[in-house]
Amino acid sequence: MKAAILLPVLAGKDAVGNDALMMARLLRERGIDTRVFCGTAVGVDEPHYPIAGLAAFAGGPDDLVIYHFSVGWQPALDLLRRVRGYRVVRYHNITPARFFAPYSPEHEAACAAGRAQIAAVAQCGAELYLGASQYNLDELVAHGAPAERGAVLAPFHRVEHLLDAEADLGLLDQLGDGSHNVLMVGRVAPNKGHVALVDAFAAFVDGWGDPARLLIVGKSDPSLRGYTDRIHARVAEHRLGDRVQWLESVSEAQLKAAYLASHAFITLSEHEGFCVPLIEAMALGIPVVAHGSSAIPETAGDGAIVWDETDPWLYAASLARLREDAHCRNGLRDLARRRFDAVFATAVMRERFFALLGGVL
Amino acid sequence: MKPDPATPDLESIKAEIRSAAAAARARAPLPRVDPAPRAQAAASDGIERERLDYDVSELTGLDHGAFVDNAYRALLKRNPDEGGAGLQLHLLMTGADKTEILGNLRWSAEGRHIGARVRRLRLRYVLAKLSRLPLVGYPVGWLLALLKLPAMLRDQRLLQAALCERASLLAMAQATLQRQLEQLEVAQRGLVAQAPHRDEQARQLAARVDAVERAGAELRTDLQAAARERADVSAAIEPLRHYVHTTHHWLTSLREGMVELEAAATREQRRADELVAALVAHEAAQESPAQAHRDWAATLAQHLPAGALVMDLGSGDGAWPAALIGQGLAVAAVDANAVLVARAQARGIHVALGDPAAVLARCADASVIALSLSATLLGDAVTAARLFDEARRAMADGAPLLLRVETGAAPAALVNDARTAAAWLQAAGFGEPRTLAAQARVAVLVHKR
Numbered sequence: 169m170k171a172a173i174l175l176p177v178l179a180g181k182d183a184v185g186n187d188a189l190m191m192a193r194l195l196r197e198r199g200i201d202t203r204v205f206c207g208t209a210v211g212v213d214e215p216h217y218p219i220a221g222l223a224a225f226a227g228g229p230d231d232l233v234i235y236h237f238s239v240g241w242q243p244a245l246d247l248l249r250r251v252r253g254y255r256v257v258r259y260h261n262i263t264p265a266r267f268f269a270p271y272s273p274e275h276e277a278a279c280a281a282g283r284a285q286i287a288a289v290a291q292c293g294a295e296l297y298l299g300a301s302q303y304n305l306d307e308l309v310a311h312g313a314p315a316e317r318g319a320v321l322a323p324f325h326r327v328e329h330l331l332d333a334e335a336d337l338g339l340l341d342q343l344g345d346g347s348h349n350v351l352m353v354g355r356v357a358p359n360k361g362h363v364a365l366v367d368a369f370a371a372f373v374d375g376w377g378d379p380a381r382l383l384i385v386g387k388s389d390p391s392l393r394g395y396t397d398r399i400h401a402r403v404a405e406h407r408l409g410d411r412v413q414w415l416e417s418v419s420e421a422q423l424k425a426a427y428l429a430s431h432a433f434i435t436l437s438e439h440e441g442f443c444v445p446l447i448e449a450m451a452l453g454i455p456v457v458a459h460g461s462s463a464i465p466e467t468a469g470d471g472a473i474v475w476d477e478t479d480p481w482l483y484a485a486s487l488a489r490l491r492e493d494a495h496c497r498n499g500l501r502d503l504a505r506r507r508f509d510a511v512f513a514t515a516v517m518r519e520r521f522f523a524l525l526g527g528v529l
Numbered sequence: 530m531k532p533d534p535a536t537p538d539l540e541s542i543k544a545e546i547r548s549a550a551a552a553a554r555a556r557a558p559l560p561r562v563d564p565a566p567r568a569q570a571a572a573s574d575g576i577e578r579e580r581l582d583y584d585v586s587e588l589t590g591l592d593h594g595a596f597v598d599n600a601y602r603a604l605l606k607r608n609p610d611e612g613g614a615g616l617q618l619h620l621l622m623t624g625a626d627k628t629e630i631l632g633n634l635r636w637s638a639e640g641r642h643i644g645a646r647v648r649r650l651r652l653r654y655v656l657a658k659l660s661r662l663p664l665v666g667y668p669v670g671w672l673l674a675l676l677k678l679p680a681m682l683r684d685q686r687l688l689q690a691a692l693c694e695r696a697s698l699l700a701m702a703q704a705t706l707q708r709q710l711e712q713l714e715v716a717q718r719g720l721v722a723q724a725p726h727r728d729e730q731a732r733q734l735a736a737r738v739d740a741v742e743r744a745g746a747e748l749r750t751d752l753q754a755a756a757r758e759r760a761d762v763s764a765a766i767e768p769l770r771h772y773v774h775t776t777h778h779w780l781t782s783l784r785e786g787m788v789e790l791e792a793a794a795t796r797e798q799r800r801a802d803e804l805v806a807a808l809v810a811h812e813a814a815q816e817s818p819a820q821a822h823r824d825w826a827a828t829l830a831q832h833l834p835a836g837a838l839v840m841d842l843g844s845g846d847g848a849w850p851a852a853l854i855g856q857g858l859a860v861a862a863v864d865a866n867a868v869l870v871a872r873a874q875a876r877g878i879h880v881a882l883g884d885p886a887a888v889l890a891r892c893a894d895a896s897v898i899a900l901s902l903s904a905t906l907l908g909d910a911v912t913a914a915r916l917f918d919e920a921r922r923a924m925a926d927g928a929p930l931l932l933r934v935e936t937g938a939a940p941a942a943l944v945n946d947a948r949t950a951a952a953w954l955q956a957a958g959f960g961e962p963r964t965l966a967a968q969a970r971v972a973v974l975v976h977k978r
Contacts, residue, residue: 199781252659375553378561407561473546485550489542499537
């Protein structure tokens with residue numbers, strides 16, 4: 169048996185890339201000859217192969233192909249129809265195009281094209297449809313995937329690696345100046361709710377006072393400048409000035425420092441297929457306040473304060489409660505850590521992965 | 530179940546947060562405070578940047594460098610630069626009045642921009658400046674001196690009193706120092722007296738230090754050895770890990786090979802069963818065994834009560850068990866050939882699929898009251914001997930055993946004629962054999978002795 173992991177873009181630092189590379193590693197540990205096939209690769213040292221060679225490598229009846237579906241990619245769909253082995257569709261979700269409409273026609277078109285392919289992928293006849301969350305799986309089933317062939321497996325991640333990593337001491341010192349640090353991690357994209365986040369932080373400063381700092385960690389996209397400008401304008405409108413600190417393209421050590429120096433993690437994202445930063449915060453013991461959109465309530469479980477509404481004062485009051493109530497803060501930390509250990513620890517997910525593929529391995 | 534007190538009740542907390550949010554929204558916003566880093570910077574340089582109102586007496590109370598520093602910080606809101614501080618000190622050393630220095634700073638371009646208010650400074654600064662003018666300055670200076678004369682006389686008297694008091698304090702301090710010196714001399718003498726004892730303590734301490742250093746050296750040696758061992762273990766682990774991975778791959782390959790071999794063996798067994806079944810069917814087509822079976826079954830039934838259970842091993846396609854059932858006997862039939870068993874099922878005769886020898890081995894001692902064997906089960910001499918031995922153990926005393934020799938069914942078998950069969954049975958300890966011939970087929974009937 170041979171196994172092929174297929175994805176359009178292989179990037180070493182994003183959630184889909186981490187998931188794909190970890191699956192490849194686990195299959196190799198089981199003695200299965202496994203290769204990663206991709207359209208393009210960015211910042212990855214591990215070997216990868218062009219999609220043209222997949223059918224020759226793992227197109228036989230005894231082979232396994234796992235397709236990571238996160239953007240529209242017609243070559244993958246064509247290939248899934250050609251290979252004769254066990255096919256797994258791994259769905260990470262695709263952001264709805266409406267979020268990008270005011271800022272970037274290119275992003276809007278790409279998302280629309282990706283979402284237009286959901287039905288075709290859902291009905292491609294794969295032997296297993298593997299959602300990164302129940303939310304993702306439900307979407308596939310709604311588009312025609314057979315429910316009895318569906319299962320949920322959270323994306324493999326590098327959280328344990330982050331737990332062991334050393335923090336950037338310089339950044340730790342800089343952030344440990346007595347301010348109450350509130351952290352948001354995620355790329356700067358219109359579905360991530362940064363504007364609402366700034367509103368919530370302004371309410372926190374107005375209602376519960378200084379010193380406070382909003383730390384926004386995430387890479388901004390020059391083609392989404394309109395969205396970035398809108399966030400900056402909202403910061404100025406609230407007179408938050410240098411209370412908002414941006415960290416772009418952080419190293420692992422800087423990310424660790426940002427988590428360690430923060431008193432709470434907050435996200436008002438409006439669309440997530442899973443939300444890896446949420447479990448990073450949970451594992452590192454940072455209390456979480458989140459907007460319960462898309463897959464977030466499922467990921468957070470009982471380990472976070474989750475609101476269905478977007479009223480900024482609710483989030484501000486939540487941050488204040490976490491600051492002032494040690495019992496609440498510590499209890500939430502314990503619940504989050506227990507949830508991580510029970511559901512998202514790599515050892516747990518590894519067992520589930522092999523159990524789901526038990527019939528074919 | 531009672532809730533865990535250590536676990537927060539999220540629903541009630543959210544309800545409280547909702548109330549707090551509503552209350553905060555309704556009240557006025559709190560004032561914004563500068564972020565901590567800037568507040569710390571302000572505190573560290575000690576300059577009161579917000580304060581712009583002073584009295585001249587607050588600024589003239591210090592002398593020399595301290596006076597200049599304080600004047601810069603109060604009037605220019607910064608620490609003095611090197612050149613500026615030097616100039617002001619030079620003015621002071623050449624007899625300038627402090628108010629002139631203050632005025633110079635206050636009404637410099639930088640000072641005017643800051644705009645600090647210093648009460649009672651303006652007139653003094655003007656007079657100080659006037660006193661420096663040629664010609665006019667001299668009488669102005671005299672005038673100022675005359676005006677200040679009463680105050681100067683008062684200051685002189687105060688100075689005299691202060692100096693007297695100072696002299697008295699100095700005398701007291703000198704006496705105190707003298708006493709302390711005497712005490713120190715006493716202490717010194719005591720120390721000199723204790724010197725030998727101190728030397729002994731120093732030697733003991735040095736010995737302890739040496740011991741600690743030796744222990745430290747040993748500890749360092751141990752640590753180095755432990756580090757080397759750790760490196761050795763790390764070096765050994767790597768090939769071990771490789772070996773484990775290699776073994777794992779090898780086992781995986783072996784398991785896959787075994788699965789393929791088992792599948793091939795199953796296919797071969799199936800093919801062999803089909804060949805045997807085809808042979809049986811061919812012989813039956815050539816010469817029907819039905820009459821022979823009826824005759825043998827009738828003979829066997831004469832030795833058994835009605836409805837007795839016959840254990841039939843090697844039942845074939847069910848023709849022989851059918852003949853036994855036809856004589857009113859019950860049959861427990863077993864055969865290892867899946868194809869023949871399927872045919873027996875098709876004709877309505879239940880034949881269990883299994884190894885006949887294994888079935889016989891599971892029977893209790895002397896529990897079988899009648900046994901029927903096919904000669905095809907005998908195989909080689911060792912197999913035949915074991916089977917007959919098991920048969921004797923399992924059969925009740927006097928129980929009949931009928932051995933069927935179906936011609937051609939097993940041409941390579943050990944027993945394929947009546948005489949050989951009778952000889953083997955007698956050799957196995959059974960009673961006198963009786964040959965039952967029917968057409969070309971033969972059976973041998975014996976009883977357990």
